[in-house]
Amino acid sequence: MEIEKYQIDAHNQQLEAEHRRRFEFAAAEHAQIEEVISKLIKFQIAIPSWALGTGGTRFGRFSGGGEPRSLEEKIQDIGLLHQLNQSSGAVSLHIPWDIPQDYDAIKKLAGHHHLRFDAMNSNTFQDQAGQAHSYKFGSLQHVDKAVRKQAIEHNIEVIRQGVALGSDALTVWLADGSCFPGQLNFRKAFQNTLESLEEIYAALPEQWKVFVEYKAFEPNFYSTTVGDWGQSLLYANKLGPKAYTLVDLGHHLPNANIEQIVSLLLMEGKLGGFHFNDSKYGDDDLTAGSMKPYQLFLIFNELVEGMDAKGIDHASGLGWMIDASHNVKDPLEDLLQSVEAIMLSYTQALLVDRAALAIAQQENDVARCQEILQHAFRTDVRAIVQEARLRSGGAGKPVALYRELKVRENLIADRGMKTVATGL
Numbered sequence: 001m002e003i004e005k006y007q008i009d010a011h012n013q014q015l016e017a018e019h020r021r022r023f024e025f026a027a028a029e030h031a032q033i034e035e036v037i038s039k040l041i042k043f044q045i046a047i048p049s050w051a052l053g054t055g056g057t058r059f060g061r062f063s064g065g066g067e068p069r070s071l072e073e074k075i076q077d078i079g080l081l082h083q084l085n086q087s088s089g090a091v092s093l094h095i096p097w098d099i100p101q102d103y104d105a106i107k108k109l110a111g112h113h114h115l116r117f118d119a120m121n122s123n124t125f126q127d128q129a130g131q132a133h134s135y136k137f138g139s140l141q142h143v144d145k146a147v148r149k150q151a152i153e154h155n156i157e158v159i160r161q162g163v164a165l166g167s168d169a170l171t172v173w174l175a176d177g178s179c180f181p182g183q184l185n186f187r188k189a190f191q192n193t194l195e196s197l198e199e200i201y202a203a204l205p206e207q208w209k210v211f212v213e214y215k216a217f218e219p220n221f222y223s224t225t226v227g228d229w230g231q232s233l234l235y236a237n238k239l240g241p242k243a244y245t246l247v248d249l250g251h252h253l254p255n256a257n258i259e260q261i262v263s264l265l266l267m268e269g270k271l272g273g274f275h276f277n278d279s280k281y282g283d284d285d286l287t288a289g290s291m292k293p294y295q296l297f298l299i300f301n302e303l304v305e306g307m308d309a310k311g312i313d314h315a316s317g318l319g320w321m322i323d324a325s326h327n328v329k330d331p332l333e334d335l336l337q338s339v340e341a342i343m344l345s346y347t348q349a350l351l352v353d354r355a356a357l358a359i360a361q362q363e364n365d366v367a368r369c370q371e372i373l374q375h376a377f378r379t380d381v382r383a384i385v386q387e388a389r390l391r392s393g394g395a396g397k398p399v400a401l402y403r404e405l406k407v408r409e410n411l412i413a414d415r416g417m418k419t420v421a422t423g424l
């Protein structure tokens, strides 16, 4: 299904008076409001193709019905999200879950929905049917050169597919590691991984980037070969200027200071991309901003400060992606909520009085520093984000309109109740 412009207009018309009142109040408070809105309009967050169906857990999976059955239907779903919020103008594909049959047709479909292809994701954490060698004991780190070679070739194939779609980045997340002490020689595992990544790096086209994603644990529970930002940065530095670290919010040990990691990676020019999600315990893959909205704001505070210090364009300088997957919510409603939370945190970070903060820091005025940050965090910026969305042609309240238009019911009518998104 596609949402018609008149349906969005009618929805917005109903909200107009209330929105005007709330936006004018916010605009009067902030002299730089127009600058903020133009940044919000440009800021786009890529939707991962694997988040459009019910993710499930290792215990079970409860389909909500109407899930996309093909890459085409996944792109249509992201098109619906983008129509509603005008901030989801990119898709992040996962190979082999989303191998296109006809590249030109897929590109055309994405273009119809005003979507571009963000980073491509390779997969050497599962064995695929007909695969010669198993990844049970790792892929790029494997003790057997033949397994490493197979994993390298898969990554190069993903680059080829990305080129055909107009993507310009590859994200490598490795499940490689060990489950028990003594299982692995850490140094050899690192060196094998580095050599493998070097071969993948050599296959990158001009203008392409490779993002090395790290994760502290799971599925391996003793060691992970790219376990933290230090290890990722080691690889990225050794590989060269096209290699960057990718930060996934859920991939840290509990209470890690992610905002500090972000700040230092930006300082080093090595922060390449971001996977948004939220968590209470581990890699919970919950909706962005649903658990720790203050942390999300603090991360954006460092992102904005660091990008401005380096002259990095907020919209295009880094890869902004969601990486989440759910068992209990409608995946599309959930993604609308994630994008909204990201936009709210970004807006609050844009409102931080940086000149005043720099003075307070210089004067060791700790209480004032906190006042400045929390003033921005406690500002209700919902009307500002809504105004940016309205100016882009989106819906005032995306989740409300999604429900009013009975989008899920329509998708179930089109696709059936018992559908399973490919790859899940």
Ligand SMILES: [Mn+2]
Residues within 6 Å of the ligand: 173, 213, 248, 275, 323
């Ligand atoms: Mn991730």
